[in-house]
Amino acid sequence: MSETANMDVVPDSEHRGIVARLPQVPRDLAQLARFDRPIGWWLLFWPCAWGVWLTGAGWQLELVAWLLLGSIAMRGAGCVYNDIVDADLDRRVARTAARPVASGRVSKKLAWGWLCALGSVGLLVLLQLRPIAQGVALASVLLVAAYPFMKRITWWPQAWLGMVFTWGLLVGWTQLRADNLDALAAMYAGAALWVIGYDTIYAMQDREDDALVGIRSSALRMGTKVRGGVAFCYAAAVALWALAFWLYRADWVALLALLPAAGHLLWQVATLDGEAPGNPLDRFRANRWTGALVAAACFVVGNA
Numbered sequence: 001m002s003e004t005a006n007m008d009v010v011p012d013s014e015h016r017g018i019v020a021r022l023p024q025v026p027r028d029l030a031q032l033a034r035f036d037r038p039i040g041w042w043l044l045f046w047p048c049a050w051g052v053w054l055t056g057a058g059w060q061l062e063l064v065a066w067l068l069l070g071s072i073a074m075r076g077a078g079c080v081y082n083d084i085v086d087a088d089l090d091r092r093v094a095r096t097a098a099r100p101v102a103s104g105r106v107s108k109k110l111a112w113g114w115l116c117a118l119g120s121v122g123l124l125v126l127l128q129l130r131p132i133a134q135g136v137a138l139a140s141v142l143l144v145a146a147y148p149f150m151k152r153i154t155w156w157p158q159a160w161l162g163m164v165f166t167w168g169l170l171v172g173w174t175q176l177r178a179d180n181l182d183a184l185a186a187m188y189a190g191a192a193l194w195v196i197g198y199d200t201i202y203a204m205q206d207r208e209d210d211a212l213v214g215i216r217s218s219a220l221r222m223g224t225k226v227r228g229g230v231a232f233c234y235a236a237a238v239a240l241w242a243l244a245f246w247l248y249r250a251d252w253v254a255l256l257a258l259l260p261a262a263g264h265l266l267w268q269v270a271t272l273d274g275e276a277p278g279n280p281l282d283r284f285r286a287n288r289w290t291g292a293l294v295a296a297a298c299f300v301v302g303n304a
Helices: 003-008 016-020 024-032 039-053 061-085 108-126 131-138 141-153 157-165 167-176 181-213 218-248 252-271 279-285 287-303
Strands: none
Touching: 016 024, 024 061, 024 108, 039 061, 039 157, 039 167, 039 181, 039 287, 061 108, 061 141, 061 167, 108 131, 131 167, 141 157, 157 167, 157 181, 157 218, 167 181, 181 218, 181 252, 181 279, 181 287, 218 252, 218 287, 252 279, 252 287, 279 287
C-alpha cells in the first residue's frame, strides 16, 4: 500500500485498510459516498426500523431490508451532494480537506454522475413502497437539499439534520399504517432531539476550524455548556419516546423497554470529553448501539 493511498483516506475512516486497497477512482467514489464510514447509514436506518417495528406488524424483514438498502444509498447520495456544495468550505477545514471533491481528486461532473447513480438505487427502493409512503419519502427531498446551507445561516444546523435524518421513521410507519399519529409525532420529535445531541458531539471535533471559516454549529453555540446541552437533548428524547410508547400503549411496563437506551445515552454524556483526542468521535459512533436499543424497545412495545 502506497503512502499516497494512505494520504487519500480521510482521518476518520472506519475501514482504512479496505478503502485504501481499492484502485484510485473507486476509492474516491467510496469515500465520497462515505461507504468507509457506515455509522452514517446506521443512524439513518435505525429510525426506519423504529417506524416499522413499532407498528406491531411483526419483523417485516423484506421491508426492513429495502429500507436498509435505501438508507445506504441515500446517505451516500446526501454526502455526495453535501461535498459538492461544501467543496470550498471543506478545503479550509483540516479534517475535511482530503475529501475527494475538496481535494480535486474527483471532479464535480463525476460527483454529480455518482449522485445520480446512488439516487437510482433510492428510486428502486421508493418503488417498493405504497403510494402514501412514497409521498412521505418524497416530501423529504427539499429538506435534504437545503441542509448543506443551514450551517451558513443558523447556529442550529443540527436541528435541521434532526428533521432530515429521522424521516425514515415516518416512511416506515406510513408503509404499514396511517393511524396513531400522536404516538408517531412524539417518536419523531424525540428522534430529532437525539440527532441534535449526537451531531453536537460530532461537531465538537471541528469547533476551532468552524469558528475560523465562519461555519455555525450547535457545538459552537453551546460553548462550554456542550455536555449540559447534549444531556438535555438526550433526556428530552427519552421523555418523548416514553410518551410515544404511552400513547401507543398505556402500560407502565412497556416503558421499561427504554431503560437500556436511556442508560447508554447517560453513559455517553458521563464520559464525554472534548479535550481527549478521539473521544467525541467514539461517543458519536456509539449511537449506532443507541439506535439498535431503541429499535429493540419499539419491537417489544409494538409486538408484545
